[in-house]
Amino acid sequence: KQEVTQIPAALSVPEGENLVLNCSFTDSAIYNLQWFRQDPGKGLTSLLLIQSSQREQTSGRLNASLDKSSGRSTLYIAASQPGDSATYLCAVASDSWGKLQFGAGTQVVVTP
Amino acid sequence: GAVVSQHPSRVICKSGTSVKIECRSLDFQATTMFWYRQFPKQSLMLMATSNEGSKATYEQGVEKDKFLINHASLTLSTLTVTSAHPEDSSFYICSARDVSAEAFFGQGTRLTVV
Numbered sequence: 042k043q044e045v046t047q048i049p050a051a052l053s054v055p056e057g058e059n060l061v062l063n064c065s066f067t068d069s070a071i072y073n074l075q076w077f078r079q080d081p082g083k084g085l086t087s088l089l090l091i092q093s094s095q096r097e098q099t100s101g102r103l104n105a106s107l108d109k110s111s112g113r114s115t116l117y118i119a120a121s122q123p124g125d126s127a128t129y130l131c132a133v134a135s136d137s138w139g140k141l142q143f144g145a146g147t148q149v150v151v152t153p
Numbered sequence: 154g155a156v157v158s159q160h161p162s163r164v165i166c167k168s169g170t171s172v173k174i175e176c177r178s179l180d181f182q183a184t185t186m187f188w189y190r191q192f193p194k195q196s197l198m199l200m201a202t203s204n205e206g207s208k209a210t211y212e213q214g215v216e217k218d219k220f221l222i223n224h225a226s227l228t229l230s231t232l233t234v235t236s237a238h239p240e241d242s243s244f245y246i247c248s249a250r251d252v253s254a255e256a257f258f259g260q261g262t263r264l265t266v267v
Contacts, residue, residue, distance in 0.1 A: 073254055087258075
C-alpha cells in the first residue's frame with residue numbers, strides 16, 4: 042500500500058527566505074504526483090502536477106522536482122511572502138483514474 | 154485550471170436528519186469524481202469513488218448505507234449523509250480529474266451535526 046510522508050510537519054520562515062518542502066512515497070510505481078495548497082477551512086488549490094515521466098515542473102516562484110527511483114519530491118518556493126502561509130499537501134496517483142494518496146501536509150508560516 | 158464547485162460550503166443539521174452535498178465540474182466532464190473526508194489537523198482520506206451511471210466504489214471502513222453517492226450526470230455527483238450523528242461532523246471535499254489527469258478540488262463542505 043502506498044504511503045506518503047511529508048517533512049517537516051510545520052515550518053516558519055521570515056519573509057524573503059526560500060522554502061523547501063519534502064514529500065516521500067513508498068511505492069515508486071506512480072502515475073503522477075501533485076502539490077496542493079490548502080488555506081484554513083478551504084478546499085485545495087492545485088499548484089503543480091508532475092507526470093511520472095517528468096523530473097520537474099515550474100510555475101512562477103514554485104518549482105517541484107520528482108525522483109521516482111528514490112521515492113521523493115521536493116517543492117521549492119522562492120522568495121517567500123506572507124501570502125504563502127498555508128498548508129501544503131503532496132498527493133500521489135498510482136493510476137490514471139485519479140485516486141490520490143495524500144501526505145499529512147506541511148504547515149507553513151511566513152512572517153513579515 | 155478546471156473548476157469544481159461544491160455546495161453548500163457550510164451546513165448545520167440536527168442528529169437523525171440527512172444532508173446532501175453537491176459537487177459539480179463546471180467547465181469539463183468528469184466520468185469519475187472522488188469524495189474525501191478531512192478531520193481537524195489531519196490530511197484527506199478517500200471515502201469513495203463516484204462513477205457516472207454506475208455504483209460508487211467505497212473504501213474499506215466507509216459505510217455505503219450512511220454515505221450515499223449518486224453520479225447521475227457527467228458534471229454532477231452528490232454525497233448524502235443519512236441519519237447524521239455528531240461523529241459525522243467533518244470537512245467533506247470532492248475532486249474531479251480533467252483529461253490531463255490533474256485533480257481539481259471543490260471548496261469543501263463543513264458539516265456540523267448537533
